[in-house]
């Protein structure tokens with residue numbers, strides 16, 4: 037009864053309210069809200085705020101929080117003047133299952149929200165920031181008509197006073213209303229494939245630290261999840277899969293009040309951005325995407341170079357090993373070389389967090405470089421930032437370096453752990469969307485470092501040289517992650533700046549860098565001849581980095597901004613400024629177009645560089661056992677080092693394979709006088725050269741001959757009963773096949789084959805039929821008159837299987853007719869040539885009979 041009465045009573049002010057609104061519809065919004073407020077003031081007197089906050093701890097700031105110290109419940113005080121204003125929401129994971137990307141201090145969701153009063157409730161609404169309307173265009177009057185704000189929380193006002201309202205917020209914070217912590221699993225994933233938190237248990241969930249400052253309010257919560265019957269134990273970081281805790285931080289930030297002007301994105305430079313559609317244009321591609329960048333303002337606007345009013349201050353957390361701190365500080369300060377060219381002195385300030393510091397590194401007002409030891413590092417290192425979605429202004433950033441504890445030499449537990457991830461983490465089914473920049477570089481880089489250290493040691497490098505190599509590695513890692521926090525995304529084309537003859541020229545690399553940018557994942561630069569060794573990694577920002585910072589940060593007056601930026605952008609045709617990010621992730625076979633935009637490569641001539649590296653790896657194989665079977669130790673290290681070297685072959689093979697069917701991409705605009713067209717097929721002779729290198733070092737019968745003597749020693753150290761699910765004997769054929777398959781899967785990807793044919797219409801002269809001819813020759817000719825060894829049996833069978841798959845593929849598989857025809861003809865030719873083969877032994881006879889059978893079956897009319 038009572039509630040019904042309330043409803044009826046409430047209807048009256050609503051009617052009054054809407055009447056009064058319609059009467060004054062021309063007045064501005066503020067007045068409307070004032071009218072609503074006036075109406076409610078006549079509501080029955082609510083309990084006083086003082087009553088409701090008895091026994092609560094108060095945190096005063098942007099929003100004032102009252103935490104009931106007896107019950108653990110929380111109330112939020114919202115000032116009336118805050119109603120209708122925009123605020124920024126930012127979430128962080130502060131600890132949770134690493135497999136769900138809930139690691140410590142991960143920057144997660146960012147959006148803009150408002151609080152509105154409706155009847156006796158406060159409503160929290162998420163704004164849609166995806167659209168832009170030119171205020172000069174009449175269409176802007178209809179702005180946002182089809183864009184509804186999302187109400188993510190609504191609750192009754194507990195109490196009010198003259199200045200504001202008190203509202204209970206347990207339902208907001210101790211829930212997933214702000215950030216959807218528990219991932220929605222794609223239905224295609226089999227149950228148990230990914231660790232499942234189960235259901236949120238609100239009664240076990242509680243508040244952690246709360247902080248409120250004038251510009252931000254942070255609430256840390258411990259969310260408890262129960263899963264009575266977990267199918268997936270979740271790894272060693274999960275104590276008990278039935279009961280998991282996720283620590284989250286919810287931050288409410290004031291919308292920055294400054295004259296920061298958004299800078300619009302340009303496809304020729306790689307910045308993270310906020311995608312915004314212009315709904316008041318008919319022009320093609322007239323986006324209003326704003327780049328992520330810090331608000332740097334010159335102290336002295338008239339000076340050519342000035343200190344910024346507020347520099348970008350970084351703190352090296354006091355958990356960082358003491359011996360690395362100075363290197364991190366120096367590497368960070370190197371970015372100032374780039375900012376100086378954009379008009380700023382000391383834009384980046386690096387500080388070491390004193391052990392006596394009283395501030396919390398999780399406080400979002402501090403940008404922290406932290407060093408953590410994670411059970412299952414997902415990223416190796418990450419350099420995310422959080423931004424104002426309205427303008428792209430970076431509001432804060434953190435760098436986390438995840439490091440498996442132990443020595444500075446990364447040692448892999450198992451051979452296959454050293455294989456670089458072929459799948460980018462952003463493609464992970466649970467990957468977060470938004471501004472976080474997932475960066476697997478540290479993992480790739482660590483694999484490269486491990487290889488570099490092994491090769492250099494075997495070539496006689498002493499401990500001081502190894503130390504120097506490690507220092508360069510750390511330098512590069514920090515430069516790269518810092519680059520992300522400046523707003524830069526990857527530039528996987530940057531390692532192509534210097535020729536193989538130049539990469540070891542220290543005079544040159546100390547002047548302009550080893551690469552155009554630190555935003556690449558390069559192969560470690562190890563010279564085959566130690567006396568010629570240059571830098572292993574670049575230790576300075578490259579020309580591209582300087583240029584990108586100029587584009588993003590050079591201050592301009594509004595009147596000359598366009599001209600100024602155009603002038604900077606006009607330089608994009610300079611080869612030192614080459615740019616290509618990993619938007620079409622080139623790590624996976626079939627992806628990527630431009631072979632120069634690749635990870636784990638080096639120099640402007642990767643084919644030559646890779647040849648040198650294959651030779652070096654094969655030479656080092658011969659020294660491996662002597663160097664790494666150590667007195668009184670098991671063979672675990674030898675096995676690990678072997679994997680590290682094989683990984684080099686893997687990376688080189690993948691890099692070279694992209695040249696076949698590759699198309700160079702140039703993003704210059706019309707009128708920039710670029711010597712290139714936007715798309716140019718890789719010249720045939722270059723593609724043939726790539727094929728030759730792969731024939732010799734990946735497909736040839738003796739490609740893995742240097743390894744054989746090691747196989748009897750490839751023993752893991754026994755631990756309990758655990759041999760990683762397999763019998764412990766070593767399986768060399770799988771290792772070799774893995775390297776060969778990475779190449780075959782690139783060639784046989786429908787996208788690659790179709791591109792070879794398509795680019796034939798605009799310049800490519802290496803047809804699929806010729807590619808297959810050369811592959812057939814590389815895979816069959818050398819042992820046509822002799823025995824076929826185990827590597828080649830696998831390779832020939834897999835190659836024939838791949839051809840068969842093309843011929844017999846379903847229409848939806850994506851193989852075009854020209855590829856099918858070429859595959860069909862290749863199978864016929866292989867069959868004919870096998871008719872002339874000599875098989876001196878029983879296994880070779882059996883193998884050829886099987887190949888013949890496969891071909892006949894494939895060609896049989898169904």
Ligand SMILES: [Zn+2]
Nearest residue numbers: 474475476477
């Ligand atoms: Zn990265």
